[in-house]
Amino acid sequence: MATRKIFAGARLRALRTQHKLTQGELAARLDISASYVNQIESNQRPLTASVMMALADGFNLDLSELMTDTSDRLLADLREALADPVFGEGVPNLQELKTVAANAPDMARAMLALYETYRKTNERLASVDAALTRDPHSGMQTAYEEVRDFFHYADNYIDPLDRAAEALADELGTFEPDRLNRLMAYCGEAHDLRVVLTAPTRPDLIKDYDRSTRTLAINARLEPATQFFQIAAHLAVMEQTTLLEQLLDAANFKTTEARAIARMGLTNYFAGALQMPYGAFLKAAEAHRYDIEELDHLFGASLEQVAHRLSTMQRPREKGVPFFFARVDAAGTITKRHSATALQFARFGGACPLWNVHRAFEAHGQIIRQLAETPDGNRYLCLAWSSEKRSGGYHGVTRRYAYALGCEISHANRLVYGSDIEPARASFDPIGVSCRICERRNCPQRSVPPLAAEITIDSNRRAIVPYQIN
Structure with a gap:
């Protein structure tokens, strides 16, 4: 099997900037040419094993940090934002988005902040009376969202x-x-x-x-x-x-x-x-x-x-097993979220209704298990459970939450919950991030069509979902 090439231009450039080194000075420390450093930083050349070892020894880096594609979450956020019809037909393709996420992460985050500003402002304009009573600057990214990021x-x-x-x-x-x-x-x-x-x-x-x-x-x-x-x-x-x-x-x-x-x-x-x-x-x-x-x-x-x-x-x-974790309230809103896996949660909408976290409210007191596959082909072991948090007596406040914890199926054998799983024979439920960007065409739980696709409505035929995704 071919070895995956490691392109880490943005990470190398950030490391050099952090240590206030020129390309020539970094090249000298790594015992390579300055032109080679330039090619690595522009993602024209991948990292070799010898360069990675030199980086690990010279800067006390964890090799797994260099080999992990940290642009995954940026890419997922960009795809979700650019699915908005406001961008029309001129949306960059997947390869272009990967290039931006890998080579210009600061530009990608700036674009996401701009989109979030637009979205918040648009929501406020839908209720002018409410908007006029609020702070004029609150159309920008909220403080909670800034901290979340x-x-x-x-x-x-x-x-x-x-x-x-x-x-x-x-x-x-x-x-x-x-x-x-x-x-x-x-x-x-x-x-x-x-x-x-x-x-x-x-x-x-x-x-x-x-x-x-x-x-x-x-x-x-x-x-x-x-x-x-x-x-x-x-x-x-x-x-x-x-x-x-x-x-x-x-x-x-x-x-x-x-x-x-x-x-x-x-x-x-x-x-x-x-x-x-x-x-x-x-x-x-x-x-x-x-x-x-x-x-x-x-x-x-x-x-x-x-x-x-x-x-x-x-x-x-x-490092331990890389997990994703989320907390969901009774309305389906994700109130806590983090993912150290390729799975990224929706930033601008609700979570996939096929995800087992929604069923946890029905199975109170139990930890339920789901094997799930996302549209990108990644497979996960997902755990979910629910709890109640009570404050005070009969008139006290009760808060109900469901929780999700999971990892990629390749780590399942390290978990007690995955000891009986044979991935090659197992059945995986198809889930997505959110309906608005999900590419699946035959999902019976779909709430809205994907924003980036056209639909056809056949007046002579009706299925559970009343339209066909082209």
């Missing part, structure tokens, strides 16, 4: 924050039932922070910090895993202020709102990494074959926390 394109892995949490986890000690108490004691000893578990003043209140008395009140009704997480997130603000500000400055968010949301996201990231420190968690995940219920028990975490943590296991040279 920050984590999305960072592979949902923040190395310095992850390592800082792991160091503190080592200080707190082994995973025992009293770990929550030890965390509370540490807060008092290290920061003179008093942590109390108490009935909240409002049923929807998770935590409340009184700066004057240095008292952090945590809702006593919450599960211990959530209590630990909320204390750890607050601890991140107290211990990692400098690192948080450095990460936020480097991200260069457009608004103060996005920066504030990102700070909360980063403190939550620290909390998850403290609750499930990278090395110990990866070792346990491999030992238990990624059984999320076993990991839930071992680390005193919820299934959602475990699944989210699994999607972040992308540390260079110490």
Whole structure:
């Protein structure tokens, strides 16, 4: 079988810029010619094994980072955006989009930001009265979407924050039932922070910090895993202020709102990494074959926390199985999403109705399994389950979510959930990203035609879907 050629022009150019090197200086460090560096950066020549080894040794790079096509998610986002009829018939073909995603990723992201601005503005114009009462700049990408993209394109892995949490986890000690108490004691000893578990003043209140008395009140009704997480997130603000500000400055968010949301996201990231420190968690995940219920028990975490943590296991040279993870509300809206696989979630619409995450609400309390194939031919093992989050008593708030966790079928034999799967003989359900860009012609669950295709309606014949895709 032919070896896949590795083109990494954008990544090499970014690396050179990061280290403030000219092409000639980089060539000298790699022991190749400057013209060869130029050809690699323009994707005229692939990386050779010797150049990859020189890069790994000279810049402490993980070879898998060079061999992974990180342009996949950009390509998926571009295809979805360009399916909008506003672009007419002059849409670039797939090969052109691949070239842009690989060679000009910043241009691709700028185009996506522009399209999102257009889309948001268009939605606002559909309701002029509502638009006039809002901020005139809110037609641009929302703060939440900007932060979502920050984590999305960072592979949902923040190395310095992850390592800082792991160091503190080592200080707190082994995973025992009293770990929550030890965390509370540490807060008092290290920061003179008093942590109390108490009935909240409002049923929807998770935590409340009184700066004057240095008292952090945590809702006593919450599960211990959530209590630990909320204390750890607050601890991140107290211990990692400098690192948080450095990460936020480097991200260069457009608004103060996005920066504030990102700070909360980063403190939550620290909390998850403290609750499930990278090395110990990866070792346990491999030992238990990624059984999320076993990991839930071992680390005193919820299934959602475990699944989210699994999607972040992308540390260079110490990677776990690459997973996708998503949380979906009862209306079908994806409220959390990340993919370290080729599967990319819809940015501008709902998820495929054939995806098993939607059936999880009907199978409450169970982990259901699906073997799925996307239109690009990639195959996945998909897990889904649902949960309820209650706050307060009879009049309290109840939130219902379904969760999806999955990996490419090539990794299924590493999971307890895939031990009985024979991919060559298995049947795979056809799923897509969203109906508006899905290329499948015979899907009985299709809600709308694909935007990039023409349809024919036969008045003499009617099937489940009342039109035929040409």
